[in-house]
Amino acid sequence: MLIRVFSxxxxxxxxxxxxGLCVAVECMFELIIPVLMANIVDVGVKNGDTGYIFTQGALMCLCAVIALFLGAGSAKFAAVCGQGLGAELRREEYKKIQAFSFANTDRFQTSSLVTRLTSDVTAVQNAVATGLRPAVRSPVMMITALVISFTINAKLAIVFVVAAPLLGFLLWQIVSRVRPMYGKMQAAIDMVNRIIQENLTAIRVVKAYVRGDYENEKFKEVNTNLQSTAEKAFRLAALNMPAMQLVMYATIVAILWFGGKLTMVGGMEVGALTGFLSYVLQVLNSLMMISAVFLMLTRSLASCKRIVEVLDEKIDVTEEEGVTDPGAEVAAGDIVFDHVSFKYKADGKEDVLSDVSFHIRAGQTVGILGQTGAAKSTLVQLIPRLYDVTGGAVYVDGRNVKEYPLRHLRDAIAMVLQKNTLFSGTVKENLRWGKEDATDEEIEAACAIACVDEFIDRLQNGYDTELGQGGVNVSGGQKQRLCIARAVLKAPKVLILDDSTSAVDTATEGKIRQGLARGLPGTTKIIIAQRVTSVQDADQIIILEDGKIDAVGTHDELLKTNDFYRGLYESQQKGALE
Structure with missing residues (x-):
């Protein structure tokens, strides 16, 4: 897992x-210092040689200064490396998410994807930026110090043989318990992000229903869960330091005890014991740093697993197998559904769409009606392959949609989804999502078709008005018309309007229909609506019921033959008269 991420x-x-090179060389200079210090005691002080003391002292200062600069260099390079890794992971994750189908996105909650792109990547990059130095320094310091320690006094150095396994056992006990806690902590962060996202997205609804206290309680619950989970994880991790210090100080006491006896019998010089203690501290500090690195890797491992889950997610909608002609493009917009079935999950009990067959000729206008939950939106999302069918086939211009390159297929189809979305930026920048190089004249023509010209002059800066995130500073009807204008600007072969005029009045809706007929005469238009008046002039109307086609016909034919359509028409006409 770590190898995959660190690649x-x-x-x-x-x-x-x-x-790593800076750290290794820095260690060498630091390890020279105890030798120089031992020489000062055993030679300079013992013989009263002041010149020798000052010479050795100057060498110690030089080694310290060089080690300082090397340490600063290693910190800089490690930071660049860590931040670079974080940037690469975010880029790869974001790129993968852009390739997700709707089904892939459904498997990950939005809040979880945000956490994986931010918190999890930050944990990994911090592990590199702060862990690279001790990861290199600790083994170098420990091995070198151990070798020198055995060189100074092999009998005394045997104390390490007892201390090292004890330290390893304590570290293993801590890491094995704290590792699963880190995974739970990241999942708790997902929940906190989800509640925050839901609340901010629906803040108007929360205030309208005076549910602020309820939302506070929801947030308190998930926040408390994150707090308790994090406390448990860090409480376990915090045991690392006292456990290491206990063994370290016990080792020092043992060395002082046995070393003191050796100096008393002449088996060891005082300076050698002083230097030996310095190396003991180096070894033990190295072991403590190694344990800290293990804990950092343990936390980053939980994040690595979550990141790899995104990177390894199998894309449901691909063009790897079906595309036979990479240059295939939609020319006319003729659409055929041939015994199409669909379910959101492969192991789902029932089909959302079942045995759906119909034919829409190029340039026709087709209306789709049905009760709420009849799978009208799902049906049209199969045309640009936002989902893939699980049975049957969808054909555009006589070619299976799976045989088109996704970019060419979706470039030829414009959708105004049920949930309208505008992005931060100016009105003009949002409209140019339909056509990046659109001229002002083309933008104005598209806006005239979608009746945007009726309100654009009332905006503060016209087409240069800054829209808030999600278009919060325009009304629902204005947002719908801007989204329609954006789709019209694309000049598509197929235009799909998914209940996209529900927030405009019937007079404006009529103008938009006339504008579409006049401005996009050769475009195949599919209109999902709740009002009969929205589709009564269509070339054919499809009635969906429980994911199946109940009837297909013109307005007059359905009035005579279909009870649902007739009842819907009469109830709406009655409401209009009243």
Missing amino acids: YMKPYRKYAFLA
């Missing part, structure tokens, strides 16, 4: 190498 560090390997 994205490839562009920054040179910085990792430089950081």
Whole structure:
């Protein structure tokens, strides 16, 4: 898992190498200092040689200064390496998410994806930025210090043989218990993000229904859960330091005890014991740093697993197998559904759409009506392959949609979804999502078709008005008309309007229909609506009931033959008269 994630560090390997080199050389200079200090005691002080003391002292200062600069260099290179890895992981995750189908997105909650792109990546990059130095320094310091310690006094160094396994056992006990806690902690962060996202997205509804206290309680529950989970994890991790210190100080006491006896019988010089203690501290500090690195890796491992889940997610909608002609494009917009079935999950009990067959000729206008939950939106989302059928086939211009390159297929189809979305930026920038290089004249023409020209002059800066996130500073009807204008600007072969005029009045809706007929005469238009007046002039009307086609016909034919359509028409006509 870690190897897979750290493979994205490839562009920054040179910085990792430089950081490791700086740390290794820094260790060498630091390890020279205890030898010089022992020489000062055993030679300079013992013989009263002041010149020798000052010479050795100057060398110690020089080693310390060089080690300081090398330490700063290693910190800089490690930071560049860590931040670079984080940027690469975020880029790869975001790129993968862009390739997700709706089904892939449904499997991950939005809040979880946000956490995986932010908190989880931050945990990994911090593990590199702060862990690279001790990960290199600790083994170098420990091995070198151990070798020198055995060189100074092999009998006394045997104390490490007892201390090291004890330290390893304590570390294993802590890591094995804290590892699953980190995974739970990241899942708790997902829940906190989900509640925050839901609340901010629906803040108007929360205030309208005076549910602020209820939302506070919901947030308090998930926040408390995150707090308690984090406390348990960090409480276990915090045991690392006292456990290491207990063993470290016990080792020092043992060395002082046995070393003191050796100096008393002449088996060891005082300076050698002083230097030996310095190396003992180096070894034990190295072991403590290694344990800290293990804890960092343990936390990053939980995050790595979540990141890899996104990177390894199998894309449901691909063009790997079906595309036979990479240059295939939609020319006319003729659509055929051939015994189509669909379910959101492969192991679902029932089909959402079942045995759906119909034919829409190029340039026709088709209306789709049905009760709430009849799968009208799902039906049209199969045309641009936002979902893939689980049975049957969808054909556009006589070619299975799976045989088109996704980019060419979706470029030819414009959808105004049931949930309208505008992005931060100006009105003009949002409209140019339909056509990046659209001229002002083309934008104005599209806006005239969608009746945007009726209100654009009332906005503060016209087409240059800044829209808030999600278009919060325009009304629902204005937002719908802007989304329709954006789709019209695309000049598509197929235009799908998914209940996209529900927030405009019937007079404006009529103008939009006339504008679409006049401005996009050769475009196949599919209109999902709740009002009969929205589709009564269509070339054919499809009635959906429980994911199946109940009837297909014109307005006059359905009035005579279909009870649902006739009842809907009469109830709406009665309401209009009243």
